[in-house]
Amino acid sequence: MKLLDRFILWVLSVLSVMLSLLLIILVIVPALPWLQVPLVRIIVGVMALVSILCVVTLHLRRAGRKNQGEAALVNEGENGSAFVTLNVISDMAKRVAQDCEGVRACKSSVKNNGSGVDIDLEMALNPGVAVAPLAGMLQERLKNRIFEMTGIRVGKVSIMVEAAAEAKAPKAEVPELPSRVK
Numbered sequence: 001m002k003l004l005d006r007f008i009l010w011v012l013s014v015l016s017v018m019l020s021l022l023l024i025i026l027v028i029v030p031a032l033p034w035l036q037v038p039l040v041r042i043i044v045g046v047m048a049l050v051s052i053l054c055v056v057t058l059h060l061r062r063a064g065r066k067n068q069g070e071a072a073l074v075n076e077g078e079n080g081s082a083f084v085t086l087n088v089i090s091d092m093a094k095r096v097a098q099d100c101e102g103v104r105a106c107k108s109s110v111k112n113n114g115s116g117v118d119i120d121l122e123m124a125l126n127p128g129v130a131v132a133p134l135a136g137m138l139q140e141r142l143k144n145r146i147f148e149m150t151g152i153r154v155g156k157v158s159i160m161v162e163a164a165a166e167a168k169a170p171k172a173e174v175p176e177l178p179s180r181v182k
Contacts, residue, residue, distance in 0.1 A: 016055045023048035086110040102129035116153030124163040135159045
């Protein structure tokens with residue numbers, strides 16, 4: 001939801017709550033003569049209740065849409081829809097990457113792209129691992145495994161190698177210097 005939409009929703013919510021409170025006060029303390037009629041008091045009370053229910057409904061619908069954006073569609077049919085959260089797909093991607101030989105550590109994030117998901121990986125590799133072949137193999141493996149496990153198509157797999165440990169050369173023997181202290 002865009003910033004302007006959220007602001008408008010917030011303003012409408014505040015105005016609706018204020019109107020509801022005013023109506024409730026008018027029902028409880030009927031200062032005007034026409035509010036002393038029981039039918040009018042009932043109508044005003046119902047208006048206050050409807051106003052509060054509208055605010056609650058708006059916020060629940062917004063929360064529902066927000067959570068739906070954090071999931072990817074797996075299956076949709078006449079019996080309903082099935083979704084997998086992006087966190088689950090991210091965990092799957094992380095496991096697939098860490099199962100590859102040469103990957104020391106991995107972080108993953110997943111974005112919904114409308115027709116599937118895009119995956120971003122940040123990895124640390126073991127010493128001596130060739131980055132290009134590993135990245136190409138891992139991209140294909142991720143696309144295939146995520147599709148096999150969930151039925152969700154993987155668009156892009158972006159890989160950032162943050163650390164590749166260098167093989168440490170053995171330390172050269174440093175001769176001991178003679179001590180000056182006797």
